[in-house]
Amino acid sequence: MSYFHSLSVFVAVAEEKSFSAAAKKLNLTQPTVSFHIDNLEKKLGCPLFIRTVKGVSLTVYGNVLYESAQKLEVIASTAENHIRAMAAGSSGHISIGSSTIPGEYILPLRISSFLEQHPGIRISLHVDNTDNILAAYAQGRYSLVIVGARPKDPIVSTPLWQDELVLAAHPNLVAKLPSSPSLEDICSLPFLLRESTSGTQQAARSVMDELGITPDTLHIPFQTNGTEAYKTALVQQCGIGFISNLAIQKELADGRLLALPLPIARPHRTFYGIYDATRAPSCLELFWQFLNHQI
Template sequence: MLDLRKLAVFVAVIEEESFSRAAQKCHLSQPTVSGHIKSLEDYFQVPLFDRHTREVRPTRAGQLLYRYAKRLLKLSEELEREMRLFAQGGQGVLFLGGSTIPGQYILPGLLGSFKREYPAIKITLKVADTQEIARQVALGELDLGVVGAKIPERELDFEPLWEDKIVLIASPRLFKEPCTLSLRDLVEIPLLVREEGSGTWLVVQEKLREEGLSPEECHIVAELGSTEAVKQGVKAGLGAAFVSEIAVEEDLERGSVLKLSLPFEIERYFYLITPRHHILSPVAQIFVDFCRRSD
């Protein structure tokens, strides 16, 4: 069986370009280092170093082994670290991303419950639009994400968690009372929208196209960078807007905005994003399991 300790010595010899310096680095005698290299050569049945020069120069087989040895040793370190986390009862740091609606209106309450169950886990929550959160999870900058739209991304898996409804709201300044609008009415009213990359706006555009209406036909008067900015614009009478019902529950109850009906409903899921080709850390897996229980 392949011995990781011997691989570590082999890597040290290549990186130090010296058997003696590798021996010092690994706290071994030089004969022991030479013995480990000979053992690896016997195991693979190929020479790993060029013996016809005074320089420590790996053969092509040695170069190949070096690349794989580095990866194996890194995986070994990750494994030890993650197993220690398990043994410590779920301590660690979770780097979580949320698009605007889940990040502002769902995850804070969920994280409160999560922290009560797992107080030793530290959480860092980043809020951005759906596309940015997906990008950072794909790059490994975030462990997980929760977003409001499913987008094409080969490096990620999207698991539906919770349902949501998107509603059209307006100020009492524009409409004295709730009413039903036709598609033609929708084209004529001033509309506030979120920026490109917003999960809410992506879902709305898709639904409008399904109903035979191009989003470009809408009378868009402003593109705003957050749900809160959209809500404030609506209250100021700038126009109507599509928003998550979760984000305007209190505003609807107070009467500061009105809900307008349409010939169709816009429903969606909030999705849990996980990296497709990477094993989740213990802390990330704990949070995934918690979300599934909270579904």
């Protein structure tokens, strides 16, 4: 016998002040109603109703149970409405893990636009390097991740956005180079690196391999694990380095940084999205479709 079912029978008897009227309201037989009330009284060890020939009224114990049952009905109704909204995609929480560039320069604007259209949904965004984000996703911490390198493990990933990789330098460092610098000239300047687990650094390493540049032939005075610190080091003339075009648009526009020429087509890299619909309510699919339409 369901305790919550018995409570609903109890509430009906309390409000109708009659076993027979409650049975009619609930489409039950009167013996079934009596069975539920008797079992509740035995379970609680006290009488819930005062029975008279004119009907029933609540005892002091019954009044306490009735007040509590009403609160439970409100909680159950609220939970039901919330779950229905989650199933419909109009409510729920989405946890997102992202590598630095999409997490700092792409997603905030897109999340803001999405939440304007879907105010009942909550989103949390955590930004870290690609390897850490993928490791956390494997542990089930995020329902959606967006990273700057294709996962090596057999995870289904979807290309979302393209990013251009720029070899950036302060104008004062560029001024030290010939007017048409060779790759050897460029590599004579101090070179800055991101941490090896960074998606940007992984993409930069692919470009360096294509150009035949090896780190042991470079002067590397500075290495960091953050895009903003890396960008600041570039602006402060610590050296030159590969960085996302998205991260330095303002600096390129105002002349604080310049893009150095390369003997190959300017390299691009792709941001990939990975998600598991079983880790979040229907709103995740809604957000995923929104991101895909933003490509």
